[in-house]
Amino acid sequence: MAPQLDAYFKQVDSLAEHFIDRLAKAVAIPSVSAEDERRPDVVRMGYWLADELKSLGADVELRPLGKQPHKEHLDLPPVVVARYGNDKNKRTILVYGHYDVQPALLDDGWATEPFKLTVDDKGRMYGRGSTDDKGPVLGWLNAIEAHKMAGVDFPVNLLCCFEGMEEYGSEGLDDFIKDEAKQYFKDADAVCISDNYWLGTEKPCLTYGLRGCSYYSIEVSGPGQDLHSGVFGGTAHEPMTDLMKIMGGLVGVDGKIAIPGLDKLVAPLTDEEKSLYGDIAFTMDNLYESLGSKTGLFPDKERTLMARWRYPSLSIHGVEGAFSAPGAKTVIPAKVIGKFSIRTVPNMEPEDVDKLVFDYINSEYAKLNSKNTLKVSLQHAGKWWVASPKHWNFTAAGKAVEHVWGVKPDLTREGGSIPVTLTFEQATGKNVLLLPMGSSTDAAHSINEKLDRKNYIEGIKLLGAYLHYVAEEPMKES
Numbered sequence: 404m405a406p407q408l409d410a411y412f413k414q415v416d417s418l419a420e421h422f423i424d425r426l427a428k429a430v431a432i433p434s435v436s437a438e439d440e441r442r443p444d445v446v447r448m449g450y451w452l453a454d455e456l457k458s459l460g461a462d463v464e465l466r467p468l469g470k471q472p473h474k475e476h477l478d479l480p481p482v483v484v485a486r487y488g489n490d491k492n493k494r495t496i497l498v499y500g501h502y503d504v505q506p507a508l509l510d511d512g513w514a515t516e517p518f519k520l521t522v523d524d525k526g527r528m529y530g531r532g533s534t535d536d537k538g539p540v541l542g543w544l545n546a547i548e549a550h551k552m553a554g555v556d557f558p559v560n561l562l563c564c565f566e567g568m569e570e571y572g573s574e575g576l577d578d579f580i581k582d583e584a585k586q587y588f589k590d591a592d593a594v595c596i597s598d599n600y601w602l603g604t605e606k607p608c609l610t611y612g613l614r615g616c617s618y619y620s621i622e623v624s625g626p627g628q629d630l631h632s633g634v635f636g637g638t639a640h641e642p643m644t645d646l647m648k649i650m651g652g653l654v655g656v657d658g659k660i661a662i663p664g665l666d667k668l669v670a671p672l673t674d675e676e677k678s679l680y681g682d683i684a685f686t687m688d689n690l691y692e693s694l695g696s697k698t699g700l701f702p703d704k705e706r707t708l709m710a711r712w713r714y715p716s717l718s719i720h721g722v723e724g725a726f727s728a729p730g731a732k733t734v735i736p737a738k739v740i741g742k743f744s745i746r747t748v749p750n751m752e753p754e755d756v757d758k759l760v761f762d763y764i765n766s767e768y769a770k771l772n773s774k775n776t777l778k779v780s781l782q783h784a785g786k787w788w789v790a791s792p793k794h795w796n797f798t799a800a801g802k803a804v805e806h807v808w809g810v811k812p813d814l815t816r817e818g819g820s821i822p823v824t825l826t827f828e829q830a831t832g833k834n835v836l837l838l839p840m841g842s843s844t845d846a847a848h849s850i851n852e853k854l855d856r857k858n859y860i861e862g863i864k865l866l867g868a869y870l871h872y873v874a875e876e877p878m879k880e881s
């Protein structure tokens with residue numbers, strides 16, 4: 404295998420500028436799934452990706468997902484499914500990624516235009532979606548192209564599933580995966596997802612766990628319209644005041660969730676699990692570097708990792724309808740919608756979490772004796788996932804990491820969520836591996852998101868090398 408991989412790696416290096424150009428084209432399409440007016444761009448991105456795959460020789464289909472639930476005027480963006488290779492003597496790997504991105508505005512504080520890939524003198528490639536998840540998705544396409552150009556036989560059959568709604572809770576995809584598990588995806592021997600990050604900036608990792616995400620909104624309404632606070636202040640129940648009381652009580656400044664009973668749903672920490680954290684290559688400086696400050700909640704690495712991986716957290720995201728522009732407008736908002744989410748962990752069942760959340764908010768609201776109207780809703784929920792890393796899929800990826808990066812990867816869990824991971828595992832019955840490309844300082848979801856050139860180019864080598872090692876692994880279990 405070594406000469407083949409050498410030829411492939413060389414080809415990746417010589418195509419590096421072309422691969423960066425491909426990423427620039429993808430970043431230039433503002434495929435923001437959460438913004439209704441951007442939906443045509445999300446669809447355009449799906450078609451662009453399909454065309455790129457076709458030009459590389461893959462069989463591609465754009466599968467419609469129907470209307471968006473609760474927003475029937477909007478079509479969901481298509482799922483791009485593709486097959487590259489159909490050799491019965493080769494293994495088949497199913498890869499998943501997403502071509503939608505988080506919202507981004509220059510005014511949010513970006514140093515460069517978010518939808519223009521901007522490379523600085525240190526090789527940092529800034530742009531929305533660079534690391535989450537356009538760089539990794541294009542990594543698979545680039546791996547195909549470099550094999551073709553180098554004349555190296557592609558070692559496996561590749562099935563692709565690229566969606567356009569991941570950042571909005573993967574609307575519609577669960578049913579699609581369940582339907583296709585025994586059809587389009589039926590040949591898959593294992594699944595690989597590249598959509599998370601290293602823990603630091605130096606050491607690669609393989610990831611076998613994710614937290615779940617239950618996302619809620621609290622709507623408080625009262626007055627028929629926004630009011631003058633001089634004329635009506637002190638005479639009416641104010642929705643914003645009620646909302647702030649409720650939202651402010653959900654979580655303490657120490658990160659402790661105030662919802663009674665939630666902690667009882669969490670799997671107890673065993674001695675065996677506790678012993679795993681010490682060996683992970685992660686320092687408090689890694690945390691401070693990616694936070695951009697020293698505002699961590701815990702002084703030590705073990706508790707920080709546990710807080711990220713194996714305990715739930717509650718984050719308050721924002722308030723719709725509130726006065727958030729600069730200035731000093733004296734308005735009483737008539738209706739406000741507060742948004743928060745809970746990252747869930749083993750053994751929290753989403754329905755149990757919902758019940759505790761609704762009961763707590765309703766009982767706290769009752770204590771306010773407000774005449775306003777409260778509505779609490781679940782926006783979307785995705786369950787946590789923890790798998791066994793003792794599978795040939797992980798062994799192959801471990802060997803590929805050692806080959807490309809010269810170091811054994813850490814086995815990590817991830818604080819973020821990719822809800823379809825569990826769906827892929829359950830619907831196909833196959834092992835799922837998370838193989839990240841980007842690093843902890845990439846600022847996914849934040850301003851100035853970036854992917855380092857080195858992570859992108861070596862990441863393309865890694866994805867290709869992983870497929871070669873997969874082809875060599877003895878098949879021991881499904």
Ligand SMILES: C[C@H](N)C(=O)N[C@@H](Cc1c[nH]cn1)C(=O)O
Pocket residue numbers: 535536569570571572598599616618785818819820821822847
């Ligand atoms: C880890 C992955 N790249 C990611 O960013 N996932 C999102 C998924 C999500 C959940 N609700 C909405 N989007 C995340 O963890 O926030």
Ligand SMILES: [Zn+2]
Pocket residue numbers: 501535536569598
């Ligand atoms: Zn992602």
Ligand SMILES: [Zn+2]
Pocket residue numbers: 505535570847848
């Ligand atoms: Zn994301």
